[in-house]
Amino acid sequence: xxxxxxxxxxxxxxxxxxxxxxxxxxxxxxxxxxxxxxxxxxxxxxxxxxxxxxxxxxxxxxxxxxxxxxxxxxxxxxxxxxxxxxxxxxxxxxxxxxxxxxxxxxxxxxxx
Amino acid sequence: xxxxxxxxxxxxxxxxxxxxxxxxxxxxxxxxxxxxxxxxxxxxxxxxxxxxxxxxxxxxxxxxxxxxxxxxxxxxxxxxxxxxxxxxxxxxxxxxxxxxxxxxxxxxxxxxxxxxxxxxx
Numbered sequence: 001x002x003x004x005x006x007x008x009x010x011x012x013x014x015x016x017x018x019x020x021x022x023x024x025x026x027x028x029x030x031x032x033x034x035x036x037x038x039x040x041x042x043x044x045x046x047x048x049x050x051x052x053x054x055x056x057x058x059x060x061x062x063x064x065x066x067x068x069x070x071x072x073x074x075x076x077x078x079x080x081x082x083x084x085x086x087x088x089x090x091x092x093x094x095x096x097x098x099x100x101x102x103x104x105x106x107x108x109x110x111x112x
Numbered sequence: 113x114x115x116x117x118x119x120x121x122x123x124x125x126x127x128x129x130x131x132x133x134x135x136x137x138x139x140x141x142x143x144x145x146x147x148x149x150x151x152x153x154x155x156x157x158x159x160x161x162x163x164x165x166x167x168x169x170x171x172x173x174x175x176x177x178x179x180x181x182x183x184x185x186x187x188x189x190x191x192x193x194x195x196x197x198x199x200x201x202x203x204x205x206x207x208x209x210x211x212x213x214x215x216x217x218x219x220x221x222x223x224x225x226x227x228x229x230x231x232x233x
Binding site: 048100 | 147149156157158159162171172173174207209211216217218219220221223224225226
């Protein structure tokens with residue numbers, strides 16, 4: 001199974017400041033079809049998860065452009081350019097390159 | 113508007129069974145790949161099972177293999193999870209979620225609100 005490891009697990013951030021979350025996979029997420037099926041989810045308190053980013057860097061519909069994704073192979077990053085109060089929650093990376101699908105442990109973003 | 117509505121959760125004794133349902137609308141269910149994902153109280157996300165659009169291809173997490181069965185009824189736009197031999201560690205909020213190869217790069221793009229399964233004596 002592919003293990004997804006996120007750092008940090010907790011990130012206190014000042015409003016208006018940037019935030020960054022790292023995700024590392026135990027093996028390459030490049031699929032035989034050439035795509036890298038790494039996505040990012042946001043889960044606000046009491047809500048189901050919501051897709052933010054798919055295939056490393058593609059923003060899902062309605063996701064603000066302050067969210068961006070980057071990376072390749074086994075190392076990926078989610079960046080928030082300027083954190084807003086509504087960004088509080090837990091962020092997960094997940095891979096869909098192979099079964100079983102796996103998630104990172106989650107990174108809790110909170111406001112200082 | 114896309115909607116996924118799970119039902120069927122509840123309190124069940126260890127060793128018991130439950131059948132979860134997920135009724136969908138607002139997207140083409142019959143051509144969508146679907147999943148069950150669960151979240152134990154206060155914990156992270158755990159993928160449970162996948163079924164292809166036609167139902168031909170099915171995968172399970174090792175933790176549920178041999179006990180859970182995923183299925184779908186494309187005529188009813190519905191997804192199911194039959195859960196047998198339930199254990200305390202199956203206690204979780206169960207979400208149905210679409211993650212389709214044809215759109216959004218297999219990202220889990222649509223989610224329900226979840227249905228809570230509690231396994232306890």
